[in-house]
Amino acid sequence: MVTDVTEVLCELELTIKKAKVSTTPDGKVMDLFFITDTRLDILNIILEQC
Numbered sequence: 181m182v183t184d185v186t187e188v189l190c191e192l193e194l195t196i197k198k199a200k201v202s203t204t205p206d207g208k209v210m211d212l213f214f215i216t217d218t219r220l221d222i223l224n225i226i227l228e229q230c
Contacts, residue, residue, distance in 0.1 A: 182211055189215060 182201055189196055198214040 181209070185211060185213070189213065193217070 182199070186196060186199075194215045194217050196213055196215055200210075200212040202210050204210060
């Protein structure tokens with residue numbers, strides 16, 4: 181699943197600065213990606229739409 185996410189982020193021309201992948205005690209996987217965008221300020225646009 182991490183591979184799928186990173187492929188999509190790369191296709192969107194986003195730069196992954198850091199990733200944290202962990203498993204919780206109950207077996208759930210948590211992925212946290214720190215990304216930047218050099219083309220547009222897409223992240224702020226997405227946050228404003230929420």
